Amino acid sequence: MNDITIHITDRDGxxxxxxxxxxxxxxxxxxxxxxxxxxxxxxxxCGGMAMCASCQCYIDSDHELPEMSYDEDLMLAxxxxxxxxxxxxxxxxxxxxxxGLKVTLAPxxx
Amino acid sequence: MIxxxxxxxxxxxxxxxxxxxxxxxxLKCHLIDAxxxxxxxxxxxxxxxxxxxxxxxxxxxxxxxxxxxMKQIEPFQPxxxxxxRAQTIEKLEDNTFIVTTNKGTKHHAPxxxxxxxLGSFEPRKPPITNISVYEDxxxxxxxxxxxxxxxxNVVIAGGGDSALDWSxxxxxxxKSVTLVHRRNEFRGALDSVEKVQELKNEGKIELITPAEVxxxxxxxxxxxxxxxxxADVFNKECDHFIPLFGLAPKLGPIADWGLExxxxxxxxxxxxxxxxxxxxxxxxxxVNTYPGKLKLILCGFHEATLMCQSAYQRIFPDKRYVMKxxxxxxxEGFDGSKKEAPKAVVKKIE
Numbered sequence: 001m002n003d004i005t006i007h008i009t010d011r012d013g014x015x016x017x018x019x020x021x022x023x024x025x026x027x028x029x030x031x032x033x034x035x036x037x038x039x040x041x042x043x044x045x046c047g048g049m050a051m052c053a054s055c056q057c058y059i060d061s062d063h064e065l066p067e068m069s070y071d072e073d074l075m076l077a078x079x080x081x082x083x084x085x086x087x088x089x090x091x092x093x094x095x096x097x098x099x100g101l102k103v104t105l106a107p108x109x110x
Numbered sequence: 111m112i113x114x115x116x117x118x119x120x121x122x123x124x125x126x127x128x129x130x131x132x133x134x135x136x137l138k139c140h141l142i143d144a145x146x147x148x149x150x151x152x153x154x155x156x157x158x159x160x161x162x163x164x165x166x167x168x169x170x171x172x173x174x175x176x177x178x179x180m181k182q183i184e185p186f187q188p189x190x191x192x193x194x195r196a197q198t199i200e201k202l203e204d205n206t207f208i209v210t211t212n213k214g215t216k217h218h219a220p221x222x223x224x225x226x227x228l229g230s231f232e233p234r235k236p237p238i239t240n241i242s243v244y245e246d247x248x249x250x251x252x253x254x255x256x257x258x259x260x261x262x263n264v265v266i267a268g269g270g271d272s273a274l275d276w277s278x279x280x281x282x283x284x285k286s287v288t289l290v291h292r293r294n295e296f297r298g299a300l301d302s303v304e305k306v307q308e309l310k311n312e313g314k315i316e317l318i319t320p321a322e323v324x325x326x327x328x329x330x331x332x333x334x335x336x337x338x339x340x341a342d343v344f345n346k347e348c349d350h351f352i353p354l355f356g357l358a359p360k361l362g363p364i365a366d367w368g369l370e371x372x373x374x375x376x377x378x379x380x381x382x383x384x385x386x387x388x389x390x391x392x393x394x395x396x397v398n399t400y401p402g403k404l405k406l407i408l409c410g411f412h413e414a415t416l417m418c419q420s421a422y423q424r425i426f427p428d429k430r431y432v433m434k435x436x437x438x439x440x441x442e443g444f445d446g447s448k449k450e451a452p453k454a455v456v457k458k459i460e
Binding site (some may be wrong): 010042045049051052054075109 | 155156159201212228270292297355356358361375399
């Protein structure tokens, strides 16, 4: 399986081009943490169970993404700063069809 | 004043297991936790989720893990201060500590073990401009005394159990109850959702969905909220606005205790005993950081075990002690109970 490239704009507005493995069952939240693009403790707070919204991000490219689960949908219903293109990073697994994906991290909650 | 040997801040799995390891060394523990029940995140956020990496448990529900830990530490009779947040710490001349909670409960111990996970659970505050100005002037994130809403107009926001349950409860007290949620669907328990539907049909709850409170109206106190539904924005008069969006962990007051903080966690000496930069204060479990740190329950158990040995030496610097296997020494509870391996029956060969 090939690595893919993902473009991540952090909370300060800087865009990072990162290489993501497709064979490690990683999700986008974990990828962001692995590159330390958001401060620890402000992302992935629930560990990736779609039970907080600390990994919310906005999808900036028109990739076809996996359908939102009931849990993710309801969590986003209670999240802040939600836009039409909001998704939870922990629910987006790194697969080859996400090559070139562009995302922006939502602001951290106070 | 509550006195103990090891004061543990945080009653999650790591904090609870500390009681066991301390108990083997005859050290008594007392735990403080901001949540009303022990178990930390395991009990509060995901009690029904399975955990697969607890050694010797191929699968265990987080809630069951907490129940098992509570059973395991029962012989050591830990004390609990629940529903209170550790607020301040004072170091006395004899190198012991007094920790006071937000409700004023004082605890005195020679050792403090911070096992606070990601922090104490605090209400999530919606990003509404100037909302802090109205806090306790009509905006409340936690309902402490429902009586203050008697004959008042109340707007609640949120879609989970607490938003639904309080909306139901306040219909008997408040003059009017309005529930605002961004979706038509609610995340709460089905019973609660059905009850809200029933109260809506009876005209006792006004339901405004899919909508969002985007602003607060009022000069010195809340007199209304501004609600956005689709392209419409309208004002709704009210005396109280109660956003109930659940809880999120915050490091909170511990961050101001003079401890060295890195990456929202407390730096500790992982080469020895998980002690912080303040001798006598340890940090174990998810709350600490060191090179190679992994936030796993099993790592927290390991850290708690080593920390207790160090705490013993600190309390009794002149005593010699060597770790004893429970299979050999058994477990002697402070309650007089004793667990030990049955003695082998050896039959003599004639």
